[in-house]
Amino acid sequence: MTRRSIGIVLNGVTGRMGYRQHLVRSLLAIREAGGLPTRDGTLWPEPVLVGRSEAKLAEIAARHGLTEWSTDLGAALARPDVSIYFDSQVTSGREKAIRQAIEAGKHIYTEKPLAETAVAATELAELAAAAGLKTGVVQDKLFLPGLRKLKRLIDGGFFGRILSVRGEFGYWVFEGDWQPAQRPSWNYRAADGGGIVMDMLPHWNYLLEELFGGVRSVQCTMATHIDTRVDEQGESYAATADDAAYAVFELAGGAVAQINSSWCVRVYRDELVEFQVDGTEGSAVAGLRHCRVQHRSMTPKPVWNPDLPNSVPFRTQWAEVPDNDEFDNGFKAQWEAFLRHVAEDGPYHWDFASGARGVRLAELALQSAREGRRLEVPRLEVPR
Ligand SMILES: NC(=O)c1ccc[n+]([C@@H]2O[C@H](COP(=O)([O-])OP(=O)(O)OC[C@H]3O[C@@H](n4cnc5c(N)ncnc54)[C@H](O)[C@@H]3O)[C@@H](O)[C@H]2O)c1
Numbered sequence: 001m002t003r004r005s006i007g008i009v010l011n012g013v014t015g016r017m018g019y020r021q022h023l024v025r026s027l028l029a030i031r032e033a034g035g036l037p038t039r040d041g042t043l044w045p046e047p048v049l050v051g052r053s054e055a056k057l058a059e060i061a062a063r064h065g066l067t068e069w070s071t072d073l074g075a076a077l078a079r080p081d082v083s084i085y086f087d088s089q090v091t092s093g094r095e096k097a098i099r100q101a102i103e104a105g106k107h108i109y110t111e112k113p114l115a116e117t118a119v120a121a122t123e124l125a126e127l128a129a130a131a132g133l134k135t136g137v138v139q140d141k142l143f144l145p146g147l148r149k150l151k152r153l154i155d156g157g158f159f160g161r162i163l164s165v166r167g168e169f170g171y172w173v174f175e176g177d178w179q180p181a182q183r184p185s186w187n188y189r190a191a192d193g194g195g196i197v198m199d200m201l202p203h204w205n206y207l208l209e210e211l212f213g214g215v216r217s218v219q220c221t222m223a224t225h226i227d228t229r230v231d232e233q234g235e236s237y238a239a240t241a242d243d244a245a246y247a248v249f250e251l252a253g254g255a256v257a258q259i260n261s262s263w264c265v266r267v268y269r270d271e272l273v274e275f276q277v278d279g280t281e282g283s284a285v286a287g288l289r290h291c292r293v294q295h296r297s298m299t300p301k302p303v304w305n306p307d308l309p310n311s312v313p314f315r316t317q318w319a320e321v322p323d324n325d326e327f328d329n330g331f332k333a334q335w336e337a338f339l340r341h342v343a344e345d346g347p348y349h350w351d352f353a354s355g356a357r358g359v360r361l362a363e364l365a366l367q368s369a370r371e372g373r374r375l376e377v378p379r380l381e382v383p384r
Pocket of ligand 1: 011012013014015016017018051052088089090091093111112113138140184186199
């Protein structure tokens with residue numbers, strides 16, 4: 001079988017997501033598996049690492065036996081052997097670099113959020129469409145085993161009519177004083193593109209849209225619970241961005257979703273994100289890996305009586321949904337779909353238009369929180 005190289009500029013590869021999930025767990029994992037089989041032979045990703053620090057890029061390249069790296073994005077994009085630009089930089093650096101990639105005529109795949117504002121995200125979608133480029137935005141949560149099992153239940157009609165979705169996302173992010181923070185400090189500075197609304201609402205938009213129906217309205221309350229944190233250099237700084245968001249969404253089809261997202265919450269759950277879905281015929285609780293169900297026929301009949309201790313072991317009354325499948329790393333699975341989309345025009349709909357809808361929902365949630373009111377979500381028409 002013939003092997004065809006496909007050059008991919010990876011910008012932001014020294015970061016958490018760029019290095020671990022996209023380079024190591026996706027593109028290098030595809031190479032370790034012998035490349036990606038396609039209709040016209042095997043596709044071989046050829047990373048061109050791009051970033052600000054020569055020393056860091058050289059070190060990563062050497063660690064993984066790679067030879068192509070540069071601190072000059074323009075030069076990397078000008079290479080004729082490069083077909084795809086990938087961006088996992090800090091969010092505030094993304095728009096400018098994507099505009100450069102569109103001008104260079106490269107297909108584009110990017111981390112979310114697509115841009116810092118809905119206007120910018122929509123414009124990027126329009127420019128890329130006008131230039132005939134293929135685009136993609138990371139929507140990794142759709143590929144989590146727990147959520148794939150949840151989707152399977154929905155497709156199989158398990159729930160009957162879906163009434164409500166309740167999501168809990170979050171964990172305690174250390175302030176950085178007596179224990180180092182486990183997230184980068186720019187996440188907590190508004191001026192640097194931080195904030196949990198812009199970080200998480202784009203995820204909730206595609207998740208709700210694909211599983212339950214598009215978001216028709218949003219009402220959000222947000223907070224900056226911790227107002228001082230300590231950065232990577234040990235310096236104290238003012239945390240100006242929102243670190244918790246409590247949002248209610250009305251969905252097409254009539255279900256209501258409530259999702260709490262917080263970096264200031266201690267976990268008393270089985271997983272870092274969990275969604276409870278209640279339907280007329282049954283309910284499910286899905287997380288990253290697990291999905292548990294309770295059918296209507298197995299539903300207990302609790303009676304409210306605070307004078308008696310609870311005698312019903314509620315948690316044990318749910319059944320685990322079997323995998324019945326092999327679930328690969330979600331980032332890798334989406335990379336494979338995007339590479340097939342570029343190489344053989346395979347189906348793919350997690351594009352810039354979808355990414356722009358995610359940014360628009362985040363922006364409306366911020367506005368809803370500022371103005372203290374519920375906002376309708378207008379339709380967003382972006383040509384493909
Ligand atoms: N899909 C997901 O689940 C997920 C999870 C976390 C983050 N993200 C997204 O991935 C992107 C990167 O997040 P991360 O957590 O990897 O961040 P990070 O801080 O670990 O990495 C940021 C990268 O951007 C580069 N960079 C360029 N300009 C910079 C600047 N001015 N200041 C600081 N760094 C700069 C850094 O060198 C580094 O390579 C963000 O857009 C974020 O929203 C996605």
